[in-house]
Amino acid sequence: xxxxxxxxxxxxxxxxxxxxxxxxxxxxxxxxxxxxxxxxxxxxxxxxxxxxxxxxxxxxxxxxxxxxxxxxxxxxxxxxxxxxxxxxxxxxxxxxxxxxxxxxxxxxxxxxxxxxxxxxxxxxxxxxxxxxxxxxxxxxx
Amino acid sequence: xxxxxxxxxxxxxxxxxxxxxxxxxxxxxxxxxxxxxxxxxxxxxxxxxxxxxxxxxxxxxxxxxxxxxxxxxxxxxxxxxxxxxxxxxxxxxxxxxxxxxxxxxxxxxxxxxxxxxxxxxxxxxxxxxxxxxxxxxxxxx
DNA sequence: ATGCTAACATAGCTTGTGCTATAAGAAGTG
DNA sequence: CACTTCTTATAGCACAAGCTATGTTAGCAT
Numbered sequence: 454x455x456x457x458x459x460x461x462x463x464x465x466x467x468x469x470x471x472x473x474x475x476x477x478x479x480x481x482x483x484x485x486x487x488x489x490x491x492x493x494x495x496x497x498x499x500x501x502x503x504x505x506x507x508x509x510x511x512x513x514x515x516x517x518x519x520x521x522x523x524x525x526x527x528x529x530x531x532x533x534x535x536x537x538x539x540x541x542x543x544x545x546x547x548x549x550x551x552x553x554x555x556x557x558x559x560x561x562x563x564x565x566x567x568x569x570x571x572x573x574x575x576x577x578x579x580x581x582x583x584x585x586x587x588x589x590x591x592x593x594x
Numbered sequence: 595x596x597x598x599x600x601x602x603x604x605x606x607x608x609x610x611x612x613x614x615x616x617x618x619x620x621x622x623x624x625x626x627x628x629x630x631x632x633x634x635x636x637x638x639x640x641x642x643x644x645x646x647x648x649x650x651x652x653x654x655x656x657x658x659x660x661x662x663x664x665x666x667x668x669x670x671x672x673x674x675x676x677x678x679x680x681x682x683x684x685x686x687x688x689x690x691x692x693x694x695x696x697x698x699x700x701x702x703x704x705x706x707x708x709x710x711x712x713x714x715x716x717x718x719x720x721x722x723x724x725x726x727x728x729x730x731x732x733x734x735x
Numbered sequence: 736a737t738g739c740t741a742a743c744a745t746a747g748c749t750t751g752t753g754c755t756a757t758a759a760g761a762a763g764t765g
Numbered sequence: 766c767a768c769t770t771c772t773t774a775t776a777g778c779a780c781a782a783g784c785t786a787t788g789t790t791a792g793c794a795t
Binding site: 454456458464465466467468469471479486487490502503504555558559560561564565567568571572574575576577580583587 | 596603604605606607612616627628630639642643645696699705706709715717718728
Binding site: 649 | 783784789790791
Protein backbone atom coordinates (compact mmCIF):
# COMPACT_ATOMS: atom_id res chain seq x y z
CA UNK A 454 0.00 0.00 0.00
CA UNK A 455 2.60 2.55 1.00
CA UNK A 456 5.64 3.13 -1.13
CA UNK A 457 9.18 2.88 0.29
CA UNK A 458 9.89 5.67 2.78
CA UNK A 459 13.02 6.98 1.06
CA UNK A 460 11.30 7.15 -2.28
CA UNK A 461 8.37 8.85 -0.64
CA UNK A 462 10.64 11.40 1.03
CA UNK A 463 12.45 12.09 -2.20
CA UNK A 464 9.18 12.90 -3.88
CA UNK A 465 8.23 15.39 -1.22
CA UNK A 466 11.65 17.02 -1.34
CA UNK A 467 11.20 17.47 -5.06
CA UNK A 468 7.79 19.01 -4.51
CA UNK A 469 9.18 21.45 -1.94
CA UNK A 470 11.95 22.43 -4.32
CA UNK A 471 9.41 23.00 -7.06
CA UNK A 472 7.36 25.17 -4.76
CA UNK A 473 10.32 27.44 -4.13
CA UNK A 474 10.93 27.74 -7.86
CA UNK A 475 7.31 28.59 -8.59
CA UNK A 476 7.56 32.16 -7.41
CA UNK A 477 10.75 32.78 -9.35
CA UNK A 478 9.19 31.46 -12.51
CA UNK A 479 6.06 33.53 -11.96
CA UNK A 480 8.16 36.66 -11.65
CA UNK A 481 10.27 35.93 -14.71
CA UNK A 482 7.29 35.02 -16.84
CA UNK A 483 5.46 38.15 -15.78
CA UNK A 484 8.43 40.45 -16.30
CA UNK A 485 8.96 38.97 -19.72
CA UNK A 486 5.31 39.50 -20.60
CA UNK A 487 5.32 43.08 -19.32
CA UNK A 488 8.39 43.97 -21.33
CA UNK A 489 6.96 42.29 -24.40
CA UNK A 490 3.69 44.13 -24.11
CA UNK A 491 4.75 47.56 -22.87
CA UNK A 492 8.48 47.86 -23.26
CA UNK A 493 9.15 48.05 -19.54
CA UNK A 494 8.53 46.24 -16.28
CA UNK A 495 8.04 48.61 -13.36
CA UNK A 496 7.89 47.43 -9.79
CA UNK A 497 4.46 48.92 -9.25
CA UNK A 498 3.04 47.04 -12.21
CA UNK A 499 4.61 43.78 -11.16
CA UNK A 500 3.24 44.33 -7.68
CA UNK A 501 -0.24 45.10 -8.96
CA UNK A 502 -0.33 42.00 -11.12
CA UNK A 503 1.03 39.68 -8.48
CA UNK A 504 -1.31 41.15 -5.90
CA UNK A 505 1.55 42.06 -3.61
CA UNK A 506 3.04 45.22 -2.10
CA UNK A 507 5.82 47.04 -3.90
CA UNK A 508 8.53 46.47 -1.28
CA UNK A 509 7.86 42.75 -1.59
CA UNK A 510 8.65 43.02 -5.27
CA UNK A 511 11.75 45.12 -4.58
CA UNK A 512 13.08 42.46 -2.25
CA UNK A 513 12.38 39.69 -4.69
CA UNK A 514 14.04 41.55 -7.54
CA UNK A 515 17.11 42.00 -5.40
CA UNK A 516 17.23 38.28 -4.90
CA UNK A 517 16.67 37.61 -8.59
CA UNK A 518 19.46 40.06 -9.42
CA UNK A 519 21.80 38.28 -7.02
CA UNK A 520 20.94 35.04 -8.74
CA UNK A 521 21.79 36.59 -12.09
CA UNK A 522 18.30 36.36 -13.52
CA UNK A 523 17.46 40.04 -13.82
CA UNK A 524 19.48 43.24 -14.02
CA UNK A 525 18.37 46.51 -12.54
CA UNK A 526 19.76 50.00 -12.41
CA UNK A 527 18.72 52.09 -9.40
CA UNK A 528 15.39 53.85 -9.97
CA UNK A 529 15.10 52.26 -13.38
CA UNK A 530 13.04 49.43 -14.71
CA UNK A 531 14.08 45.82 -14.45
CA UNK A 532 15.31 43.64 -17.29
CA UNK A 533 15.92 39.97 -17.77
CA UNK A 534 19.42 38.66 -18.21
CA UNK A 535 20.02 36.04 -20.83
CA UNK A 536 19.59 33.29 -18.27
CA UNK A 537 16.45 34.95 -16.95
CA UNK A 538 15.02 35.22 -20.42
CA UNK A 539 15.74 31.56 -21.03
CA UNK A 540 13.96 30.48 -17.89
CA UNK A 541 11.04 32.76 -18.63
CA UNK A 542 10.77 31.29 -22.10
CA UNK A 543 10.77 27.76 -20.84
CA UNK A 544 8.20 28.60 -18.15
CA UNK A 545 5.91 30.20 -20.67
CA UNK A 546 6.24 27.34 -23.13
CA UNK A 547 5.42 24.89 -20.38
CA UNK A 548 2.48 27.00 -19.33
CA UNK A 549 1.13 27.03 -22.86
CA UNK A 550 1.53 23.29 -23.31
CA UNK A 551 -0.28 22.55 -20.07
CA UNK A 552 -3.07 24.92 -20.99
CA UNK A 553 -3.53 23.52 -24.50
CA UNK A 554 -3.46 20.07 -23.05
CA UNK A 555 -6.29 20.85 -20.66
CA UNK A 556 -8.25 22.44 -23.47
CA UNK A 557 -7.69 19.36 -25.61
CA UNK A 558 -9.08 17.31 -22.76
CA UNK A 559 -12.25 19.35 -22.98
CA UNK A 560 -11.79 21.58 -19.93
CA UNK A 561 -13.51 24.99 -19.94
CA UNK A 562 -11.13 27.79 -21.01
CA UNK A 563 -11.41 29.68 -17.73
CA UNK A 564 -10.71 26.60 -15.66
CA UNK A 565 -7.93 25.55 -17.99
CA UNK A 566 -6.21 28.89 -17.54
CA UNK A 567 -6.46 28.77 -13.76
CA UNK A 568 -5.45 25.13 -13.37
CA UNK A 569 -2.56 25.55 -15.77
CA UNK A 570 -1.19 28.33 -13.55
CA UNK A 571 -0.88 25.88 -10.69
CA UNK A 572 -0.01 22.70 -12.52
CA UNK A 573 2.71 24.04 -14.80
CA UNK A 574 5.33 24.11 -12.08
CA UNK A 575 4.97 20.45 -11.22
CA UNK A 576 5.22 18.81 -14.59
CA UNK A 577 8.34 16.81 -15.37
CA UNK A 578 9.81 16.82 -18.84
CA UNK A 579 8.47 13.37 -19.50
CA UNK A 580 4.93 14.35 -18.56
CA UNK A 581 5.21 17.63 -20.42
CA UNK A 582 6.20 15.76 -23.56
CA UNK A 583 3.22 13.44 -23.15
CA UNK A 584 0.97 16.48 -22.73
CA UNK A 585 2.41 18.04 -25.85
CA UNK A 586 1.81 14.93 -27.92
CA UNK A 587 -1.72 14.55 -26.62
CA UNK A 588 -2.58 18.18 -27.25
CA UNK A 589 -1.22 17.95 -30.77
CA UNK A 590 -3.20 14.84 -31.55
CA UNK A 591 -6.42 16.06 -29.98
CA UNK A 592 -6.36 19.70 -31.00
CA UNK A 593 -9.03 21.66 -29.16
CA UNK A 594 -11.82 22.77 -31.41
CA UNK B 595 -2.05 39.82 -24.66
CA UNK B 596 -2.08 40.39 -20.92
CA UNK B 597 -5.14 39.74 -18.86
CA UNK B 598 -6.65 42.47 -16.66
CA UNK B 599 -4.39 43.32 -13.72
CA UNK B 600 -6.99 42.70 -11.02
CA UNK B 601 -7.90 39.33 -12.45
CA UNK B 602 -4.24 38.53 -12.71
CA UNK B 603 -3.64 39.52 -9.10
CA UNK B 604 -6.62 37.55 -7.91
CA UNK B 605 -5.28 34.44 -9.58
CA UNK B 606 -1.93 34.79 -7.88
CA UNK B 607 -3.53 35.38 -4.51
CA UNK B 608 -5.49 32.18 -4.95
CA UNK B 609 -2.33 30.34 -5.88
CA UNK B 610 -0.56 31.59 -2.75
CA UNK B 611 -3.46 30.49 -0.61
CA UNK B 612 -3.42 27.08 -2.27
CA UNK B 613 0.28 26.73 -1.60
CA UNK B 614 -0.31 27.13 2.12
CA UNK B 615 -2.96 24.42 1.99
CA UNK B 616 -0.72 21.98 0.17
CA UNK B 617 1.38 21.15 3.17
CA UNK B 618 -1.63 20.60 5.36
CA UNK B 619 -3.12 18.22 2.84
CA UNK B 620 0.14 16.34 2.50
CA UNK B 621 0.27 15.83 6.25
CA UNK B 622 -3.33 14.72 6.55
CA UNK B 623 -3.10 12.36 3.63
CA UNK B 624 0.07 10.81 4.96
CA UNK B 625 -1.23 10.46 8.50
CA UNK B 626 -4.35 8.81 7.18
CA UNK B 627 -2.30 6.40 5.07
CA UNK B 628 -0.01 5.54 7.97
CA UNK B 629 -2.89 4.81 10.27
CA UNK B 630 -4.64 2.76 7.62
CA UNK B 631 -1.56 0.69 6.91
CA UNK B 632 -0.05 0.26 10.34
CA UNK B 633 -2.56 1.40 12.89
CA UNK B 634 -0.54 4.38 14.06
CA UNK B 635 1.14 7.52 12.81
CA UNK B 636 4.34 8.30 14.67
CA UNK B 637 6.22 11.55 14.26
CA UNK B 638 9.39 9.78 13.21
CA UNK B 639 7.60 7.97 10.43
CA UNK B 640 5.88 11.07 9.23
CA UNK B 641 9.21 12.87 9.28
CA UNK B 642 10.95 10.09 7.39
CA UNK B 643 8.31 9.99 4.71
CA UNK B 644 8.10 13.73 4.27
CA UNK B 645 11.88 14.00 4.21
CA UNK B 646 11.88 16.42 7.08
CA UNK B 647 13.27 16.53 10.63
CA UNK B 648 11.14 15.36 13.51
CA UNK B 649 10.83 18.75 15.26
CA UNK B 650 9.46 20.16 12.06
CA UNK B 651 6.72 17.58 12.21
CA UNK B 652 6.08 18.29 15.89
CA UNK B 653 5.58 21.96 15.17
CA UNK B 654 3.26 21.26 12.29
CA UNK B 655 1.18 18.80 14.30
CA UNK B 656 0.74 21.42 16.96
CA UNK B 657 -0.62 23.78 14.36
CA UNK B 658 -2.89 21.10 12.89
CA UNK B 659 -4.18 20.35 16.38
CA UNK B 660 -4.93 24.03 16.95
CA UNK B 661 -6.84 24.02 13.69
CA UNK B 662 -8.86 21.04 14.86
CA UNK B 663 -7.61 18.65 12.20
CA UNK B 664 -5.69 16.20 14.37
CA UNK B 665 -5.73 15.26 18.02
CA UNK B 666 -2.67 14.24 19.97
CA UNK B 667 -1.95 13.13 23.48
CA UNK B 668 1.54 13.85 24.81
CA UNK B 669 4.01 11.13 23.91
CA UNK B 670 1.33 9.28 21.99
CA UNK B 671 0.61 8.91 18.34
CA UNK B 672 -1.43 11.39 16.40
CA UNK B 673 -4.97 10.86 15.15
CA UNK B 674 -7.23 12.61 12.72
CA UNK B 675 -10.35 14.37 13.87
CA UNK B 676 -13.48 13.91 11.82
CA UNK B 677 -12.75 17.06 9.86
CA UNK B 678 -9.16 15.97 9.34
CA UNK B 679 -10.27 12.57 8.11
CA UNK B 680 -12.63 14.16 5.64
CA UNK B 681 -9.97 16.39 4.19
CA UNK B 682 -7.53 13.50 4.04
CA UNK B 683 -10.02 11.33 2.21
CA UNK B 684 -10.64 13.94 -0.44
CA UNK B 685 -6.92 14.61 -0.85
CA UNK B 686 -6.17 10.92 -1.27
CA UNK B 687 -8.93 10.38 -3.77
CA UNK B 688 -7.67 13.30 -5.78
CA UNK B 689 -4.12 11.99 -5.58
CA UNK B 690 -5.13 8.57 -6.82
CA UNK B 691 -7.10 9.95 -9.70
CA UNK B 692 -4.22 12.14 -10.83
CA UNK B 693 -1.77 9.27 -10.59
CA UNK B 694 -3.97 6.82 -12.50
CA UNK B 695 -4.54 9.49 -15.07
CA UNK B 696 -0.82 9.97 -15.64
CA UNK B 697 -0.33 6.23 -15.85
CA UNK B 698 -3.14 5.98 -18.38
CA UNK B 699 -1.34 8.65 -20.39
CA UNK B 700 1.66 6.34 -20.56
CA UNK B 701 3.90 8.07 -18.04
CA UNK B 702 6.48 5.92 -16.25
CA UNK B 703 5.21 4.83 -12.81
CA UNK B 704 8.01 6.58 -10.92
CA UNK B 705 7.45 9.85 -12.74
CA UNK B 706 3.69 9.53 -12.44
CA UNK B 707 3.95 9.14 -8.71
CA UNK B 708 6.24 12.13 -8.33
CA UNK B 709 4.34 14.44 -10.64
CA UNK B 710 1.04 13.47 -9.05
CA UNK B 711 2.42 14.60 -5.71
CA UNK B 712 2.85 18.10 -7.05
CA UNK B 713 -0.08 18.34 -9.42
CA UNK B 714 -2.83 17.02 -7.16
CA UNK B 715 -3.17 20.25 -5.22
CA UNK B 716 -3.86 22.36 -8.27
CA UNK B 717 -6.58 20.38 -9.94
CA UNK B 718 -10.07 21.84 -9.94
CA UNK B 719 -13.10 19.59 -9.62
CA UNK B 720 -13.83 19.96 -13.28
CA UNK B 721 -10.35 18.91 -14.33
CA UNK B 722 -10.33 16.12 -11.78
CA UNK B 723 -13.52 14.74 -13.24
CA UNK B 724 -12.04 14.84 -16.74
CA UNK B 725 -8.96 13.03 -15.44
CA UNK B 726 -11.16 10.39 -13.84
CA UNK B 727 -13.07 9.76 -17.02
CA UNK B 728 -9.93 9.55 -19.10
CA UNK B 729 -8.21 7.18 -16.70
CA UNK B 730 -11.24 4.92 -16.63
CA UNK B 731 -11.46 4.77 -20.42
CA UNK B 732 -7.74 4.31 -21.00
CA UNK B 733 -6.81 1.94 -18.18
CA UNK B 734 -3.04 1.65 -17.96
CA UNK B 735 -1.75 -1.45 -19.66
C1' DA C 736 12.34 -2.73 39.20
C1' DT C 737 15.99 -0.39 36.98
C1' DG C 738 18.12 1.12 33.02
C1' DC C 739 18.58 1.68 27.98
C1' DT C 740 16.89 3.11 23.83
C1' DA C 741 13.74 5.14 20.90
C1' DA C 742 10.34 8.61 20.43
C1' DC C 743 8.64 13.05 21.55
C1' DA C 744 9.07 18.00 23.38
C1' DT C 745 11.23 22.34 23.51
C1' DA C 746 14.50 26.10 22.67
C1' DG C 747 16.61 28.91 19.58
C1' DC C 748 18.35 29.94 14.98
C1' DT C 749 17.83 30.69 9.68
C1' DT C 750 15.55 31.77 5.47
C1' DG C 751 11.85 33.21 2.61
C1' DT C 752 7.97 35.98 1.71
C1' DG C 753 4.75 38.94 3.08
C1' DC C 754 3.51 43.70 5.38
C1' DT C 755 3.59 49.15 6.77
C1' DA C 756 5.88 53.33 7.15
C1' DT C 757 8.94 56.42 5.46
C1' DA C 758 12.94 58.44 2.91
C1' DA C 759 14.98 59.49 -1.43
C1' DG C 760 15.33 59.91 -6.27
C1' DA C 761 13.20 60.81 -11.12
C1' DA C 762 10.01 63.05 -14.09
C1' DG C 763 6.55 65.93 -15.57
C1' DT C 764 4.30 70.69 -15.21
C1' DG C 765 3.61 75.42 -14.03
C1' DC D 766 13.71 76.25 -12.32
C1' DA D 767 10.93 74.96 -8.69
C1' DC D 768 7.34 71.97 -7.13
C1' DT D 769 4.45 68.21 -7.04
C1' DT D 770 3.80 63.58 -7.84
C1' DC D 771 5.02 59.03 -9.01
C1' DT D 772 8.31 55.43 -8.34
C1' DT D 773 11.86 53.09 -6.04
C1' DA D 774 14.76 52.19 -1.81
C1' DT D 775 15.23 51.02 2.91
C1' DA D 776 14.09 49.90 7.66
C1' DG D 777 11.84 47.08 10.69
C1' DC D 778 8.28 43.70 11.87
C1' DA D 779 5.56 39.11 11.47
C1' DC D 780 4.89 34.52 10.46
C1' DA D 781 5.67 29.90 8.37
C1' DA D 782 8.58 26.11 7.77
C1' DG D 783 12.82 24.36 7.89
C1' DC D 784 17.13 23.07 10.88
C1' DT D 785 20.34 21.40 15.14
C1' DA D 786 20.94 20.56 19.80
C1' DT D 787 19.28 18.96 23.88
C1' DG D 788 16.04 17.71 27.55
C1' DT D 789 11.96 14.31 28.86
C1' DT D 790 9.17 10.48 28.80
C1' DA D 791 7.58 5.71 27.53
C1' DG D 792 8.30 1.09 26.61
C1' DC D 793 11.00 -2.81 26.56
C1' DA D 794 14.54 -5.98 28.33
C1' DT D 795 17.32 -7.69 31.63
